[in-house]
Amino acid sequence: MDNVKDINITTAEWRIMRVIWTLGSATSRELIDILGESMDWKPATIKTLLRRLVDKDIVATTKQGNKFIYTAKMQETDTIELTTKQFFDQLCARKVGTAIASLVDESELTAEDIDKIKNALDKKQPVEEIKCNCLPDNCNC
Ligand SMILES: [Zn+2]
Structure with missing residues (x-):
């Protein structure tokens, strides 16, 4: 971890990240299929969460054809380490x-x-x- 920054990932955003880390990268359609079913979330909710993760610089998005692909900018182990440390610092x-x-x-x-x-x-x-x-x-x- 070179750039130590404060990150704040909500419980809902962790759900999204778990899927992105597991799959490596995911389209919004894949995330909507997986989380729409398991969490009963509406597509608009998932898109809002993805936008927030992009704004927080945790996820990167690239356009491929007419699809957006989401990939993690923060690795899972770094994120766990950082958020755990932030928690204990409180x-x-x-x-x-x-x-x-x-x-x-x-x-x-x-x-x-x-x-x-x-x-x-x-x-x-x-x-x-x-x-x-x-x-x-x-x-x-
Ligand atoms: Zn004390």
Whole structure:
């Protein structure tokens, strides 16, 4: 990730992105067929969502004949990494560890996933203390 930018992807936009990442690229017709059926979305809704994703620079669109082809400008792993980081940045710094632990607790993980997490933890250097970054008068950390 060279250009770190703030991205804000809504739940509905994630649905569209999941399909585009899976297919590699998709026409609006394909997206309307897939998401119209699975999500019960109207074509106009899907077109609006696609336009927003293009405006946000997450999706690129190219015209081929009379069709528009949509391709991801942001890779799936980068997007997951960035949005996860953005989410954790919103928490009080002192609550991040607990949030990560409960995330691990509640997630389905393969042996390979668990190895990855253990490996990351083994390499992690602990800090002495984490400063709370809540609002001064509202903190109960
Ligand atoms: Zn705090």
